[in-house]
Amino acid sequence: MRQEDEVLSDSFIISLVVQAYGRAEDVEYGLRVHTHVFERGFCSDLFVRTALIDMYAKLDFVRVAERVLDKIEEPDLVMYNVLLGDYVRVGEVALARRLFDEMPERDLVSWNTMVHEFVSSMIAGYTKSARPSEAVKLFYEMQLDYVRPDGVVMVSVLSACGEMGALGMGRMVHEYIVRNRIEVDVKLGTSLVDMYAKCGDIENSLTVFENMVVKDVYTWSTMIVGLANHGKGELELDYFAKMVSLGIEPDDVAFIGALSACTHVGFVERGRTLFSSMNDVYRIEPKIEHYECMIDLLGRTSQLEEAKELIKNMPFAPDAVVWRALLSACKRYKHAKLTEDATVKLLELDPHSNENYVLLSNMYSQTKKWSEVANIRRLMRARDIQKIPGSSSIKADNVVHEFTAGDKSHPKSNDIYDVLEEMSDRLYAAEYELVMSSVL
Incomplete structure (x- = not known):
């Protein structure tokens, strides 16, 4: 078209081309078309200027977009709203608020953009700060105020549902997405897979995954980890192999899932192969989480000496999780010397963790070393370490x-304890025996 001067002398067509490069996130040709705009004298055109603001904002050059706006003597409301919307999209809350305050006039689009920005930011903030119930509550209030959320908001809401394990709520959010025809892109689809897996509905997680047309490595990793957490080791390894066969290189998260799967099904040799392939094949430097998985795998399959050697050869200092994994294995296979070594290291690294003392006490109880159990109890009292009570939640x-x-x-605690007592009676009637060796 550039060879035909009369074709690209239309400012409306030029504005469409500028917008296209912004949406394609093509920096090189975006800059070229701006040069063409300048050479052809379109810099003063309303459509072209608005398109340039939008293009630079979409290319994440928000300061350049702002300068384009500043050079316009009397920018109209459409230009302001375009830049305001793009500030919101890239998460520049402070810039969005400043521009909003400086706008000579505002319309419904301006207000909706700002309301959406702050509500979205608050939902994401609640989710990231481990306050999922507040995030979901705000989502409900958003609906009551007829503020329609987009896919970005839905990702945060689904994450909140996953953290709470609120399956019913997660299903309602999924229905809302379908009903309002919100585009399920890779990110939103991955969030649905993650939510269902975390809420215990692995079947729906698999269904969403299989129905996704486009999947990236994060989608595959999320599915693999979800299967690992549900103990579906063999299926998880099948998915890992399928991902590799499709030419998608696994990331470090996918390897954590695959190594966890080997632990669940006891595939020691396959675990060794996967662990070695991280560096040898995929040039992924194993992190401490991968070493923890391997030590857990070796420990569960009685390869205690190999586990100890792996700890010794780690390129970084082992943390408390590593020693705790080894200690759990020692407890299972009653390896006295390694137990002592792991105990010393664990208490050096994490002397205030109640979990470590509980693990040690239970281990001594299992071997009937009651004096050691008493010593642990005295040590906990001396260090003012309280065992954190177990907790659970239900919607x-x-x-x-x-x-x-x-x-x-709870106002219905009497009824709840009555049901628990009935369950206990049924267990005794079924001749269930309590395991007292692991009671602190």
């Missing part, structure tokens, strides 16, 4: 109820 009628061990604060 009923859109309300999340949280319980801790021995808790009687």
Whole structure:
């Protein structure tokens, strides 16, 4: 078209071309077309200037977009709204607020853009700061105020549902996405896979995964880790192999899932092969999480000396999780010398963790070393270390109820304990024997 001068002398066509390079995120040709705009004298055209603002913002050159706006003597509301929307899209909250305050006039688009920005940011903030219930509550309020969320908001809401394990709520969010025809791109699809897996519905997680047309390495990794957490080791390894066969190189997260799968199904040799391939084949330097998986795998399959040697040869200092994994294996196979070594290292690294003391006490209980159990109890009291009570939560009628061990604060606690007592009676009637060796 550039060879035909009369064709590209239309400012409307030029504005479409400029927008196209912004959407394609093509920096090189975006700069070239701006040069063409300058050479052809279109810099003063309203459509072209608006398109340039949009293009630079989409290329993440928001400061350049701002300079284009500043050079316009009397920018109209459309130009302001375009830049405002792009500030919001790239997460420049402060710039968006400043521009909004400086705008000579505002319309419904301006206000909706800012409302959407702050609500979206708050939902994402609640989710990232481990306050998922507030994130979901804000999502409901957003709907009551007729503010329609986009895919970015839905990703945060689904993440909140996954963190709470609120399957019913997650399903409602999924239905909302379908009903409102929100585009399920790779990121949103991956969030759905993750939500269903974390909420215990691995079948729906697999269904969403299989229905996704486009999957990236994060989608595959999420599915693989989800299968690992559900103990579906063999299926998880099948998915890992399928991902590799499709030419998608696994990332470090996918390897964590695959190594966990080997642990669940006891595939020691395959675990060794996968671990070696990280560096040898994929040039991925194993992180401490990968070493933890391998030590857990070796420990569970009684390869204790190999596990100890792997710890010794790690390129970084082992953390408490590594020694805890080894200690758990020692407990299982009653290896006295390694138990002592792991115990010393564990208490050096993490002397205030109640979990370490509980693990040690249970291990001594299992070997009937009651004096050592008593020493652990005395040490905990001396260091003022309290065992954190176990807790659980359940959602009923859109309300999340949280319980801790021995808790009687719930208004229906009497009914709850009656049911627990009935369950205990049935267990005794079925001749179930309590395992007292692991009770602190």
